[in-house]
Amino acid sequence: MAFSNPISNLFGKSPIKPLQEHMSLVVSCAAMLEPFFEAVISHKWTKASDLFDKIADQENQADELKKQFRLSMPSTLFMPVSRIDLLSILAQQDDIANTSKDVCGIVLGREMDIPSALQADFMGFVKSTIETSEKALKAINELDELLETGFTGQEVKFVKKLIRELDAQEQKVDKKERKLRHRLFKLEADMPPVNVMFLYSTIDNIGAIADTAERVGNRLEILLAK
Numbered sequence: 747m748a749f750s751n752p753i754s755n756l757f758g759k760s761p762i763k764p765l766q767e768h769m770s771l772v773v774s775c776a777a778m779l780e781p782f783f784e785a786v787i788s789h790k791w792t793k794a795s796d797l798f799d800k801i802a803d804q805e806n807q808a809d810e811l812k813k814q815f816r817l818s819m820p821s822t823l824f825m826p827v828s829r830i831d832l833l834s835i836l837a838q839q840d841d842i843a844n845t846s847k848d849v850c851g852i853v854l855g856r857e858m859d860i861p862s863a864l865q866a867d868f869m870g871f872v873k874s875t876i877e878t879s880e881k882a883l884k885a886i887n888e889l890d891e892l893l894e895t896g897f898t899g900q901e902v903k904f905v906k907k908l909i910r911e912l913d914a915q916e917q918k919v920d921k922k923e924r925k926l927r928h929r930l931f932k933l934e935a936d937m938p939p940v941n942v943m944f945l946y947s948t949i950d951n952i953g954a955i956a957d958t959a960e961r962v963g964n965r966l967e968i969l970l971a972k
Contacts, residue, residue, distance in 0.1 A: 760890070761815065761818075761832055762827075762889050762890045762893060763890070764811060764815050765835065765836060765839075765889070766886055766887055766889065766890070767811060768808055768811045768812060768815065768836060768839055768840075769839050769883050769886045769887075769962070770883060771804055771807055771811065771843065772804075772805075772808050772839050772840065772842040772843035772846075772879075773842065773879045773880055773883045775801050775804045775808070775842065775843040775846040775847065776842055776843075776846045776875070776876050776879040776955055776959075777876050777879075777880070778797055778800060778801050778804075778846070778850075779849070779850070779872050779875070779876060779952070779955075780869070780872055780873060780876060781797055782797040782798065782801070782850050782853075783853075783860075783868070783869060783872050784869070786853055786854075786858065786860065787860055787865050787869070791854070791857055794850075794854055795854060797850070798847075798850045798851065798854050801847050801850055802847055802851075804843065805843040805844065805846070805847045808839075808840065808843045809840075809843075812836060812840055815836060816833065816836075819832070819833075827889075827893070827969060831965070831968070831969055834965055835886070835962060835965045835966065838958055838961045838962045838965060839886075839962060841954075841958045842882075842955055842958050842959060842962075845951055845954055845955050845958065846955060848951065849948060849951045849952060849955075852944065852947075852948065853948060856944060858941070858944060858945070858948065859941065860945070861933055861937070863929065863933060864926065864929055864930060864933070867922070867925060867926050867929060870922060871919070871922040871923060871926050871949070871953075872952060874918055874919045874922050874956070875919055875952050875953070875955050877915055878915045878916050878919055878955075878959045878960065879955060879956070879959040881911055881912040881915050881959070881963075882912055882959035882962040882963055884908055885905060885912060885962070885963050885966055886962065886966065888901065888904065888905045888908065889966070892905060892969075892970075897969070897970060905966065905970065906967070906970065908963075909963045909964075909966060909967050912959070912960060912963040913960060913963065915956075916956050916957065916959065919953060919956040920956075923949060923952075923953045926949055927946070930942070930945060930946065930949070
């Protein structure tokens, strides 16, 4: 007769690895914003549609992982991280994928035109946003090391450094967003008002991806303070 190990059942599997896998998936969604908008600027709508399908597929995978994560996580964790803390980080991560898909869906559906005078700044803005999400992933990928060291020592200092870099990167995105919005303001009198409205909305939502990535870092920082 096989006997289960009650100690093993009590502790279960660590939820950290699935959380990191989820973050990797959502950052993959954000990373595809760059080729997507390159296709949009070139009016390569078939390519943009293919990229949107890939983003949607990654977002669906992230959603499935999120559901499994929520269902399988025990109500009590024997580790210095609470269930609520991990679910909060998961929710922030999830927003990165959702917003990436939503932005691309609206742009694709309208076959949105980005004025040539904005294109260079727009792509710089998109790339900086992606970099922000990648820095958040780098920080989250240290969570298992933090657990192994008991949230002490050099590892904590290293993660705090990553979070500072993440915050600085998000501030760069904010500056690029302000510049881009100002340039659009100078052009909007010569553009159809509906196009202007949707372009402002697109800029806002791309900026929101960077804001959300920063919040992932903020949640991790809260864990360090406990």
